[in-house]
Amino acid sequence: MSELSKIKKAVDDKGCAWEALTKAYLEKSSLLRIGHEQISARYEELRQEKERLLHENGRIDAAADDVIEINAGGELIVVTRRTLTQIEGSLLEALFSGRWEKKLLRDEQGRVFLDVNSVSFRAIVDYLTELNISSPDSSVPFPLGDDDTRSSLDNIGTFFGLKSSKEKI
Structure with missing residues (x-):
């Protein structure tokens, strides 16, 4: 070749x-x-x-500064959406993000109804409010409650997915 x-x-x-x-x-x-x-x-x-x-x-126009009225076990609790949704991944964030606004259980006055111990839920809202206004480097302890509410606080904290935030703080 x-x-x-x-x-x-x-x-x-x-x-x-x-x-x-x-x-x-x-x-x-x-x-x-x-x-x-x-x-x-x-x-x-x-x-x-x-x-x-x-x-x-849901509610398309849900905003962090919306004021939400909650009937927690018969007690009226008024709180901003921002306070309830600040802990990412929690059930409170999911419930009050606005995505499920039309599916939340309501009382006869149209307020969100939560069938929980009102004293314990109030303590959790107070805790979340304190977290909301605290500086990022400050430590806010999760409420312990007294002998009557300790178990309820622990259960509600676990149910709403706040226990991991408690352990981080």
């Missing part, structure tokens, strides 16, 4: 290899494009579902 034939064969082989690589690239690009389109479509479906649920269950 002459030198010229070898060169021609090498060029042909490279051309075939290039065509194979180009074909594989185009196939992978097509698969990625299809996958991207599917993910984008699914993302849009989820965004629309989230928006629908917010309109159905």
Whole structure:
């Protein structure tokens, strides 16, 4: 085989290899494009579902400075949304974020009703208020309560997801 034939064969082989690589690239690009389109479509479906649920269950214009009236075991407690939602990941944050505003149980006056020990819940709201107005480096102890409310405070703190914040403070 002459030198010229070898060169021609090498060029042909490279051309075939290039065509194979180009074909594989185009196939992978097509698969990625299809996958991207599917993910984008699914993302849009989820965004629309989230928006629908917010309109159905929540309050779009919920703000941190909203004043919320709560009937806690028969006692009226008035507190800002900011105070109730300051501990991220807690049940209080989820309940009062505004996302579930239309699903919260209400009393006959339209106030949020919580079937809890009113003294214990008041102590927790006072604790959250203190946290809200304290400097970030100050330590605010979780309320211990007296002999009558200690167990209730502990249970309500656990239920509303405040125990981890208690342990961090």
